[in-house]
Amino acid sequence: MRELVIGQNEAGQRFDKYLKKLLSQAPGSFIYKMLRKKNIVLNDKKADGTEKLKVNDTVKLYLSEETYTKFSSDTAETFVKEQLPEIDLMHLPFQILYEDADVLMINKPSGMLSQKAKPDDISANEYILAYLLASGVVKKENLNTFRPSICNRLDRNTSGVLIAGKTLKGLQEMSKQLRMREVKKFYHCIVEGNITASQHIRGYLRKDAKQNKVKILEKPEDKDDKFIETEYVPLENYKHATLLEVHLITGRTHQIRAHLASIKHPVMGDVKYGAKKRNEITSQLLHAYRLELENGEEIIAPYPKEFKDMIKKLKG
Template structure:
C-alpha cells in the first residue's frame, strides 16, 4: 500500500488527473477499475475520479509495490549547466536563458531549459523522484533557441497556473532589446497577420488574413539610439507568436542583425566576420508584472531586467564609440 498526501502542487486538479501522472505507464482503464474495486480510495472512501482534490486530502493505493513500480516511471535528465537566476521564490523562478539553449524539447534526445531547471531544483533539494511523480516544474513562456533573456518557470502548480494565466491574458508586459538594420527615429505601433509555414519553419507577415489559421499580431517599438546605419530598439511584444519580432521588423525593412532567416545576408556576414556573431541580436530584456492579489502576490508591480549577453553588449558598445 502507498499513500499520497495532496500538497499545493496536486490540489485543484481531479483525482483521475493525479493518478494519470502518478501511474503514468498504466492505461486509464486500470485506475478506474481500481477505484471501482476500492483498491484506490480518497480520504478512506470510494472515489470515481472526478473529485477535485484539496490540500491535505489522502489518496491510498492498495496495490502491490511491484504493481506501482511497473506502472510508475520517472524520467530525469540530469545536467550540469549553471542557470542564471534573476529571481526565485517558493512558486516561480525567473531565468536569463542564454543564446543556443532550447526552451523546450523539440525531440526526445534534446536537453532544454526544462531539464536544466529540474536538475537545478534537484540540486537545491526542492525536488525528488517521488514529488516528480505527481508534479513536474516547467516553463511558462518560450524563446527561440538563439534568442536570449527572461524565461518564467513555475516551481509549484499554483505558480505555474498563475504565470500561465498572466501570459494568456497579456497582463504581463514583455520588452525586448534588438539591434536592427536601418535608421529609426520614431516610435511605431505595428499590426498585421502572421502566416506560418510548418515545412520551412518560417512565417510571413500579411496586411489581412488569407486563411483561418493566420494569427493577428501586434508589436510596438521605441528607438534607443542609432549609429552606423543600425538602430537599437526596445520592443514591446503585445502578442507573442512564432518569430513575431524577427518577421514583423523584417517586413518593415528593419531585419535584425545576425538573423539569417529573415535578414540581410551581406550585412550579417559582415557582423559574423568582425564579431563572430552567428545568430540574431534579440534579447528578452524586461518583464513588468501587473497588480496582483492572492497567488504570487509577492510579484505585484515588480519589474525584472535580464542583462544582455556579453557579445550583444560588446557590439553595441563598439558601435556607439565609433565616430
C-alpha cells in the same frame, strides 16, 4: 497498502489525473474500478476521481506490491538518469532573476533551446528541472505526478527572461497571465538602419513549418493567418543601426524578427530574415529584456556579452 501525501506540486489537479500519472501503465478502467471498490481512497473516503487535490490530502492505495509495481513503472528514475544533465549549483548555465515558492524566472542565454526539439536535446526545461532537484526544491519521486515546466518560449538564439512554474499553481497562474496578456513583455534589439520615431505596427503572420519561417501579410489570406501587433520605441541611434525597445503585444512565432524585417529593419545578425552576415555576431541581437507583472513588479534581464559588445562597437 501505500500511503501518499499530496504536496505543493501535486495540489490543484484532479484526483484521477494524478492517479493516471502515478499508475502510468494502468488503463483508465482499472483506476476507476479501484476507486469504485475503495481500493484507492482519498482522505480515507470513497472518491470518484473528480476531486481537486489539496496540500496534505492523503491517498491510500490498497493494492498488492506486485500490482503497484506492474502499473507504476518509475518513469521519474529513468527520466532523471537519461534526460537530465548534471548541474553545479555554484556554476549554473543561466542567471536566476526571480524565484519564489511557485515561480522561477531565468535569463536564458542565446543558443539554449527553451524546450526540446529532438528527444536527445538538453533545453532550458531540463536545466531548470536539474537545478530544482539539485537544490532540493523538487524530489525525484514527485516527478512521476508533476514536472515543473516553462510557461513561455524564446527562440534558441534569443536570450532573456524565461518563466517556469515550479508548482502546478505557479504554472497555471503564470500561463493564464501570459495568455490573458496581463504580463507585458518588452524586448531590446539592435536593428539595421535608423529608426527615429516610435511606431505601432499590425499585420498577419503566416507560418511555413517546412522552412521554420514566417511571412508577414497586411491582410489575412487564409484562415490560419494570425493577427499580430508590435510596438517599438527607439532608444539609441548609431551610424547605421538602432537600439529598439519592442513591446510584444501578441506573441507569435518569430513575430518580432519577421515584423521588423517586413519594414526593412531586420534584427542585426538575423540572416534568416534578411540581415547582413557579420562574422563578429553568432546570433540575432534580440533579448527578452523586461517583464511587467500584473502586480506592477518588473523583472529585468541584463544584456548578454555579445549584445553589450556590439553596442560598445557601434558607439565607436
